Amino acid sequence: MATKVVMEALSPTMEEGRLVTWLKKEGDKIATGDTLAEVETDKAVMELVARGAGILRQIVVGEGQTVDVASLVAIIAAADEDISEIAGASSAPAAAAPPLAPSEAASEATPEPKPATVASDGGRVKASPLARKMASEKGIDLASLQGSGPAGRIIKRDLASASAVPVTAAAPTPGGFEDVPLTQIRKTIARRLAASIGPVPHFFLTTTIDMENVADARAQLNATGNGKISFNDIIVKVVAMALAKHRACNAWWQEDSIRYFNDVHMSIAVAIEDGLITPVVRNADQKSLREISAETKELVGRAQDRKLKPEEYTGGTFSVSNLGMFGIDQFTAIINPPEAGIIAVGGIAEEPSAHNGEIVVRKKMKLTMSCDHRVIDGATGAAFLQTVKQMLENPLAIVW
Template sequence: MAEIIVMPKLGFNMSEGKLVNWYKKEGESVRKGENLFSVETDKTNMDIEATGDGVVRSLLIKEGDSIAVTLPIAIVGDSTEDISAVLAEALALLGKDSKVCDCEATGQTESTADALMTAVKSDGGRAKISPRARRKAGELGISSDDLCRFVTGTGFDGGICEKDVLAYAASLPADTRQKIGAAAAATPVARNMAAAENLDLDGIAGTGANGKVTKQDIQAAMAGAAAGGAARTCQQAEMNAGVKLSQDGKEILEEVPYAGVRKIIGDRLAQSKFTAPHLYFTQKVDLTNLLELRREVNAVQEQKTSVTDFIAKAAVKALQKYPEMNASLLGDTIVKYKTVNVGIAVAAPGGLIVPVVKNAEAKTVTEIAAVSSALFEKARAGKLTPDEYTGGTFTISNLGMFGIENFTAIINPPEMGILAVSSTKDEPAVIVKADGTKEIAIRPMMNIQLTTDHRVIDGLLAAQFVTEIKDLLERPVALMV
C-alpha cells in the first residue's frame, strides 16, 4: 500500500525542515534502510532512511524547498498500484498549509502530481493566492484585485504562485505597468540600487528570470550613465570574461548566500550575545601533572584519552560542586540540573557543532573519552542525530590544537556558561617549593576562560567555579576518583 512520506520532526524546537537532497528519483526503487532524502536541521544535514521497500511514485517538493514538519513530501508504493487517492490526500494536506501552496513546492515536471493538480476542485471559485505570490505582488505594486483579474494561476488547485506574478509583470509594457500601478520586475537588491541611483527600472532591460531586472543589469546601467558607451563596452567585456565587480569597483571572488546552517548558527549566537550579558573570567593552568598522568593512563589502555577528556571531567566535578552553573534560564524560571550533560564543540562539514556527552557525572575520564571519540567521528561525517547534539547543560570549546593562545566564547543558550580552552605552551612560571622558597621553572601552561550569563551567575560564583576547574586540572589525581 502506498505510503505518504512526511517531513520528519527531528528536534523539539524544529517547526520546518529544508529538503537538501533526494537520493532517489521518481520511478526508482528504494529498500528499507536505504537513504531516501536528507534534511537540514538547525545544526547539520541528516540523512533519512526509507521505512519500507517500494518505488518512489511522486516527489512533492524539490531540493532546496522548506516545508513544515509532518507535511507530505513524497509517496512511496508499489510500482503498479493506483495512488490517485493517496496523492489527492497528500496534495490536499499541502494545500491547507500556507507555506507550501506555491507551485515551486508542489509542482513536479512531468510527474503524477501535475496530472492530478487540476483535478482537485477549488473552494467557491475564489482565486487562491499563495503568501509568496502575495508578497511578490506587493513588492511589484500589483494589488490582490489585479492578481485576480489579470493573472492565471498555474499552482496547486489553480492557485496563483510567485512564478505567475513574475511572468505577468514581465509581460507588460511600461505604460501598462504604470496604468495599473505596477512596477518593473526586479530583485530586491536591484530595486534598492536603482532607488539609490535614481534610475528608472522601466528603462532597464532585465536579463534575469522572466525578464527580471538584476543587480548586474543595474550595474551595467550605472556604468553607462557614468562613462558612456566606452564604459558600457568595458563593463560588458568584464561580464563576458566572468569578472564580477562590486558597486565601488572591487573585483569579487565569490558570493555565498548567508543561509542554511551558517545563518542558523549566526542567528543563535547573535541572540545569545545580545540577550545574555556575558561576563568573562580567565585562569592560567599548569598542566605538568595532568600531562604526566595522561601519559601513564594511555600507556596501560587501548582507548586513548585527550587533554579535553580530562578538562571535561574537571568541568563535570566543578558543576556538581556548583550546581548554579549547571542550569538554564527558561523564561522566568532558573532550572538547576542534577544531570550533567557536557557539550564539546567540534568542527563539522556544515560548521561548528556541539556533540553532547550525556550523564557525564556517572562516567570516568576514560568513559568520557570513549563516548566523545565516537560522537566526534559521527559529527565529522555529518551523521549526528538531534539527540546527540541537544540537551547540553555546559559547553567546552577547545582551540588548543590550532595554537590559539586565548579566545572568548559565546554562550550556547539556554546554558549558563561555556569554557574556552587555549593551547598549551611552555612558559616561565614561579614555583613554590615545599620549604616555601620560590624558583622560576619552564612549565606547560594553558589559558582557560569562562564565559557566564551575568543575569543568573554572579562574579564571585563564576570566579570560584573557574578556579575549581584550575585546581582539579593541576591535581588531576582527583579526576580519577
C-alpha cells in the first residue's frame, strides 16, 4: 500500500509550506517515523516525518518549492508497486468545489458575503479593481488598510482617507535595489499585523517608571553568581503578576465573546532573522525570576534557530515587546490578536528627576500599553498599568 506524503499543516495557521531540504532521496528505504524533509512553515522550519514505510519512490515537490497544505510532495511505496495513478492524480486539479445552490430565480443572484474583519486571505489582500488602481496611483500599501466591503474587501471609500506611505524603503545606494521575495514568516507577519491594526480599536497608555530600585535589586541578584537576570525577565514577571491581579487585561477577544484567563501566559516578542516570533512563557506569574530567565533564554535560542514547536509560540494571553536594547525610548506595539493587550518596553535612561523634593538623576523607563478597546477600557488599562508601575518601583512586591 503506497503512502502519499503530503505537505502537512505543521502550525495552526499554516496554509502553505516551502520545502527547504530533502533529507532522503528517491530510492531510499524509509521506515515510519523517519524524517523525510525540512519544511518552512509560516513560523518555523519543521520536520516532515514519514507516515508509512517502503521506498521513497518519487519526490514530487523539489527543494525551494512552495505548495499548499495537503498537496502531494512525495510517494512512498513498495519497490514494485504501481504508483502511476497516484503520481498522475497529483497533477490533476483539486476536486471541484461543490456546486453552489441555485440562486433565487429572479436576479440579484447570490448575495455577497457580509463584511468580515479581515481583508486579507492567506496573504492575498481583497480589494476592488478600482481600489487597487487608486492605491497604486497614490502609493498606498493596500495591506495597511482595512476593507469595509463584503468579506473585508477594500473598496474606493476605504482609500478616500488613506494617506500615502512608501511601499518600498529607500534603497541604500542610489539606483540600486534588491527585490527580496516574501518568506512564509514575513507573509504571516504582514497578514496578521495588518489584520490587527485595522479591526482592533487600539488605544495607548504610557507611563514612566523609576527603575532605580529594580536596577539595584537586579545588581544584587546577579552578584550571587547564579546566572544573570535581565531587566526584561523582571518586566515579564511583574507584568504577569499584575495580570493575575487584573484579569480584565488577561483576555482574548473572540468576536462574540471575551475569554478571560485564569492563568497568565506571557508572549515575549523575539526578533529573529527576517521576522519576529512570540514564544510563550506559561504561568509566568507563578514562576520564579530564575525560571523565567532560563526558560526565556532557551526559547529565544530555539526561536532564532527556527526550531520552535507550534505549542511553544501559541496560547499566550498577553505580550511584552522590548526594544530598549535598540536605543528606543518609547514606542507603541501592535496587539497580537486575539490577545487584548501588549506592553512596549523602552530603554532605561538616566534623566534628571524630582525625587523626594530634590532634583536628582534617576534611571527611568517608559512603558506603553496598547489596549484592545473592545476588551479593555481606559480606566481598566490604567489601573493595571499602575500596578505594574508600583511593582517595578518597589521590587520587593515581587516576593510579597
